Amino acid sequence: xxxxxxxxxxxxxxxxxxxxxxxxxxxxxxxxxxxxxxxxxxxxxxxxxxxxxxxxxxxxxxxxxxxxxxxxxxxxxxxxxxxxxxxxxxxxxxxxxxxxxxxxxxxxxxxxxxxxxxxxxxxxxxxxxxxxxxxxxxxxxxxxxxxxxxxxxxxxxxxxxxxxxxxxxxxxxxxxxxxxxxxxxxxxxxxxxxxxxxxxxxxxxxxxxxxxxxxxxxxxxxxxxxxxxxxxxxxxxxxxxxxxxxxxxxxxxxxxxxxxxxxxxxxxxxxxxxxxxxxxxxxxxxxxxxxxxxxxxxxxxxxxxxxxxxxxxxxxxxxxx
Amino acid sequence: xxxxxxxxxxxxxxxxxxxxxxxxxxxxxxxxxxxxxxxxxxxxxxxxxxxxxxxxxxxxxxxxxxxxxxxxxxxxxxxxxxxxxxxxxxxxxxxxxxxxxxxxxxxxxxxxxxxxxxxxxxxxxxxxxxxxxxxxxxxxxxxxxxxxxxxxxxxxxxxxxxxxxxxxxxxxxxxxxxxxxxxxxxxxxxxxxxxxxxxxxxxxxxxxxxxxxxxxxxxxxxxxxxxxxxxxxxxxxxxxxxxxxxxxxxxxxxxxxxxxxxxxxxxxxxxxxxxxxxxxxxxxxxx
Amino acid sequence: xxxxxxxxxxxxxxxxxxxxxxxxxxxxxxxxxxxxxxxxxxxxxxxxxxxxxxxxxxxxxxxxxxxxxxxxxxxxxxxxxxxxxxxxxxxxxxxxxxxxxxxxxxxxxxxxxxxxxxxxxxxxxxxxxxxxxxxxxxxxxxxxxxxxxxxxxxxxxxxxxxxxxxxxxxxxxxxxxxxxxxxxxxxxxxxxxxxxxxxxxxxxxxxxxxxxxxxxxxxxxxxxxxxxxxxxxxxxxxxxxxxxxxxxxxxxxxxxxxxxxxxxxxxxxxxxxxxxxxxxxxxxxxxxxxxxxxxxxxxxxxxxxxxxxxxxxxxxxxxxxxxxxxxxxxxxxxxxxxx
Ligand SMILES: Nc1ncnc2c1ncn2[C@@H]1O[C@H](COP(=O)(O)OP(=O)(O)O)[C@@H](O)[C@H]1O
Ligand SMILES: [Mg+2]
Numbered sequence: 001x002x003x004x005x006x007x008x009x010x011x012x013x014x015x016x017x018x019x020x021x022x023x024x025x026x027x028x029x030x031x032x033x034x035x036x037x038x039x040x041x042x043x044x045x046x047x048x049x050x051x052x053x054x055x056x057x058x059x060x061x062x063x064x065x066x067x068x069x070x071x072x073x074x075x076x077x078x079x080x081x082x083x084x085x086x087x088x089x090x091x092x093x094x095x096x097x098x099x100x101x102x103x104x105x106x107x108x109x110x111x112x113x114x115x116x117x118x119x120x121x122x123x124x125x126x127x128x129x130x131x132x133x134x135x136x137x138x139x140x141x142x143x144x145x146x147x148x149x150x151x152x153x154x155x156x157x158x159x160x161x162x163x164x165x166x167x168x169x170x171x172x173x174x175x176x177x178x179x180x181x182x183x184x185x186x187x188x189x190x191x192x193x194x195x196x197x198x199x200x201x202x203x204x205x206x207x208x209x210x211x212x213x214x215x216x217x218x219x220x221x222x223x224x225x226x227x228x229x230x231x232x233x234x235x236x237x238x239x240x241x242x243x244x245x246x247x248x249x250x251x252x253x254x255x256x257x258x259x260x261x262x263x264x265x266x267x268x269x270x271x272x273x274x275x276x277x278x279x280x281x282x283x284x285x286x287x288x289x290x291x292x293x294x295x296x297x298x299x300x301x302x303x304x305x306x307x308x309x310x311x312x313x314x315x316x317x318x319x320x321x
Numbered sequence: 322x323x324x325x326x327x328x329x330x331x332x333x334x335x336x337x338x339x340x341x342x343x344x345x346x347x348x349x350x351x352x353x354x355x356x357x358x359x360x361x362x363x364x365x366x367x368x369x370x371x372x373x374x375x376x377x378x379x380x381x382x383x384x385x386x387x388x389x390x391x392x393x394x395x396x397x398x399x400x401x402x403x404x405x406x407x408x409x410x411x412x413x414x415x416x417x418x419x420x421x422x423x424x425x426x427x428x429x430x431x432x433x434x435x436x437x438x439x440x441x442x443x444x445x446x447x448x449x450x451x452x453x454x455x456x457x458x459x460x461x462x463x464x465x466x467x468x469x470x471x472x473x474x475x476x477x478x479x480x481x482x483x484x485x486x487x488x489x490x491x492x493x494x495x496x497x498x499x500x501x502x503x504x505x506x507x508x509x510x511x512x513x514x515x516x517x518x519x520x521x522x523x524x525x526x527x528x529x530x531x532x533x534x535x536x537x538x539x540x541x542x543x544x545x546x547x548x549x550x551x552x553x554x555x556x557x558x559x560x561x562x563x564x565x566x567x568x569x570x571x572x573x574x575x576x577x578x579x580x581x582x583x584x585x586x587x588x589x590x591x592x593x594x595x596x597x598x599x600x601x602x603x604x605x606x607x608x
Numbered sequence: 609x610x611x612x613x614x615x616x617x618x619x620x621x622x623x624x625x626x627x628x629x630x631x632x633x634x635x636x637x638x639x640x641x642x643x644x645x646x647x648x649x650x651x652x653x654x655x656x657x658x659x660x661x662x663x664x665x666x667x668x669x670x671x672x673x674x675x676x677x678x679x680x681x682x683x684x685x686x687x688x689x690x691x692x693x694x695x696x697x698x699x700x701x702x703x704x705x706x707x708x709x710x711x712x713x714x715x716x717x718x719x720x721x722x723x724x725x726x727x728x729x730x731x732x733x734x735x736x737x738x739x740x741x742x743x744x745x746x747x748x749x750x751x752x753x754x755x756x757x758x759x760x761x762x763x764x765x766x767x768x769x770x771x772x773x774x775x776x777x778x779x780x781x782x783x784x785x786x787x788x789x790x791x792x793x794x795x796x797x798x799x800x801x802x803x804x805x806x807x808x809x810x811x812x813x814x815x816x817x818x819x820x821x822x823x824x825x826x827x828x829x830x831x832x833x834x835x836x837x838x839x840x841x842x843x844x845x846x847x848x849x850x851x852x853x854x855x856x857x858x859x860x861x862x863x864x865x866x867x868x869x870x871x872x873x874x875x876x877x878x879x880x881x882x883x884x885x886x887x888x889x890x891x892x893x894x895x896x897x898x899x900x901x902x903x904x905x906x907x908x909x910x911x912x913x914x915x916x917x918x919x920x921x922x923x924x925x926x927x928x929x930x931x932x933x934x935x936x937x938x939x940x941x942x943x944x945x946x947x
Contacts, residue, residue, distance in 0.1 A: 128586055262449055
């Protein structure tokens with residue numbers, strides 16, 4: 001929590017020294033200097049920084065993140081309205097990275113130094129080096145413009161299934177509407193791939209290294225000497241040991257995904273929080289910027305808690321100590 | 322010197338690290354020799370609307386952009402921007418991050434504590450978000466991109482050096498030196514710094530790649546060097562309005578970023594293998 | 609191979625590839641184990657004991673090890689001719705089980721002891737029909753009851769509770785008891801115990817050895833027991849084969865081995881033992897490099913009795929007494945005094 005508070009303070013200060021004058025933006029182009037000054041006073045921008053910061057924290061503790069200067073709606077409402085889109089995208093990317101990355105890492109380790117391992121290595125090295133916005137453009141060029149398989153931009157709009165979770169794919173599933181599900185997935189595909197690539201590459205590398213380490217250990221040799229089927233040794237025992245360090249990576253992955261979301265959502269016009277943050281930054285929307293930071297910091301800390309929980313699920317020694 | 326010979330000879334044997342080193346060497350050469358590689362001195366900035374959006378081939382190896390600029394020449398000159406940003410930003414991060422980590426790790430002083438907390442805060446939020454905020458505050462220019470990246474990357478070095486220093490502090494040879502009354506600054510310089518050098522070198526190489534990617538993202542978002550500077554990220558951003566017809570527009574700059582980042586990553590991996598046999602290849606991700 | 613033999617290793621050659629070249633780790637080794645006996649394989653560290661054990665089990669490291677020839681006859685069947693899948697499925701863990709050297713590292717720290725014991729039962733229990741895929745409840749319950757009974761026999765306190773504990777909650781000695789139980793559970797014909805007491809405290813070693821001997825004798829199970837410790841071999845073995853630098857030197861019943869060693873190497877080895885009434889005499893010279901091993905008898909560079917023939921020709925087997933075979937051109941005459 002102190003970390004989040006510190007984070008908010010830093011971003012608050014940084015965002016408030018952005019030289020453009022938000023009061024002028026809010027007041028409109030035709031506003032007179034007096035009108036602008038009035039707006040500034042109304043918004044509290046004439047106060048010294050520490051007073052503003054104190055006031056912000058005070059309101060925050062009452063659950064009020066202030067209003068967005070740009071959309072004029074409460075930042076909380078803006079964020080929660082955009083939350084499902086980001087969650088859907090981030091979870092999808094997380095799922096792809098994990099479900100593809102972990103098995104790929106295991107297989108690369110098992111087939112060490114074969115053409116498969118080398119191929120995986122080339123892909124991961126490439127995945128870590130490719131700029132996501134460039135990858136996005138390549139994907140759009142190929143799959144949207146050339147092949148026409150996936151829509152160019154944005155999230156599925158119009159005729160949404162009845163909102164339950166706010167995640168279109170899940171809601172479509174719940175409603176049993178496969179047509180909408182297909183469309184929602186088509187919209188989701190390219191941003192998900194773009195966002196997933198660096199995380200996937202990271203996970204492959206960690207899993208591979210972890211599995212190679214575990215394969216050397218005495219208990220693997222013992223089980224092999226006792227004739228336990230190799231697939232059982234690998235997928236039940238070795239994998240769990242390798243996952244201990246991979247889970248930490250999955251936690252860190254969330255940071256990568258959050259960062260990536262700002263760029264990927266912007267490129268694909270995805271109506272999520274990353275996109276919101278980007279616009280907020282460009283329109284000097286203090287409250288929105290700070291609100292986003294608060295959200296990102298909180299998510300980061302929550303994810304770390306989850307990682308700790310996952311650790312004790314995997315490693316019973318931790319659960320018992 | 323001996324150490325350097327050792328590193329170079331080992332690098333030579335590790336094929337992928339060697340490839341990485343070659344790519345980086347090529348980047349440096351291209352950046353330095355840019356004027357010799359283009360047809361005339363202004364090639365990267367010249368605008369010839371009559372040849373705008375020409376596909377690759379003939380006079381224009383990688384095609385032309387929306388202003389009729391030669392993408393080949395612009396990518397060549399872009400290497401200068403990229404290299405400058407990466408070297409200066411990572412250099413400044415080193416200059417801030419290493420001393421802070423050393424002091425905080427060695428003395429564990431209240432100031433060290435505070436600095437570590439501050440670095441925690443920086444690490445708790447995606448670097449690019451902070452960098453965007455700072456770059457915006459300062460306005461779009463190369464100098465400000467460098468500043469934004471330096472201000473947000475130093476905590477990585479601090480963390481690394483801090484952790485290493487803390488564990489070294491309890492080593493027998495350090496404790497012995499302290500018991501002998503060797504002044505702390507000498508212990509730091511003669512005993513601790515050489516021992517943390519390896520991870521720092523590795524992190525520097527990886528950090529270069531990472532910084533180049535972030536800088537390109539800033540450029541892409543419109544926060545980098547203002548036009549007409551031949552900045553790779555911005556070139557990719559410009560291309561979006563001309564797709565799919567000008568398919569080549571983003572190709573060369575994107576490939577350039579890809580190659581250069583890959584070069585630093587491969588080199589970093591190789592250096593890690595050579596300098597730190599404890600840690601296997603592959604035990605790191607982005608960042 | 610006689611019907612009374614459970615295992616007969618014949619002229620087994622194994623090499624390891626390394627950067628420096630091929631290391632000839634086992635050179636045409638012969639070893640026989642009779643049904644129901646504890647056979648000791650003794651020799652200094654690095655002489656190839658574990659390599660022989662792994663070769664029998666079929667778990668030599670695939671990328672480095674090369675089998676240069678020979679046969680491993682187990683109950684009338686050459687194990688070197690059985691494919692890896694079948695070896696793992698039908699032989700390992702079922703007919704031949706294994707007790708490792710390191711009871712600390714041989715348990716997966718993340719799984720309960722019960723999980724790991726029952727994994728063996730699931731695949732290797734005598735109740736398992738050929739090719740069964742799942743693990744039916746009834747069989748699981750019966751297997752579990754059997755496991756608990758065996759844990760009791762190896763003197764694990766509160767065997768039922770023990771199954772739900774994690775490996776690190778047991779002492780080294782207890783873990784090795786668990787390993788012994790796991791080796792016995794599939795009711796094998798042969799147990800390969802690779803230095804099973806080396807990692808344990810001296811005080812615990814004797815207990816474990818007695819326990820192991822009692823349990824295998826009661827069941828008529830044969831054991832290949834490797835050790836570099838003569839005292840340990842003396843305590844548990846019926847017969848002993850000495851291995852030196854990848855060649856077997858001498859095989860004898862345990863008493864004859866200690867009282868009337870026939871090989872120059874064995875005699876020197878026994879002389880080097882700490883003995884209350886004699887000084888320790890080191891064996892001069894060094895263990896040879898296996899990449900470029902001595903020709904003939906590999907012991908000849910260190911042997912006082914060596915002659916030209918020792919340098920060129922590996923000695924054939926020579927019987928010096930009933931069941932006492934030596935491979936030496938100049939076997940040691942007469943009995944050693946006091947053992
Ligand atoms: N995986 C391996 N790769 C290369 N050489 C090996 C390997 N395993 C064992 N060796 C070599 O084989 C020889 C015998 O080793 P080992 O069978 O473990 O001896 P022991 O069990 O008698 O101590 C040693 O010289 C050792 O260095
Ligand atoms: Mg051994």
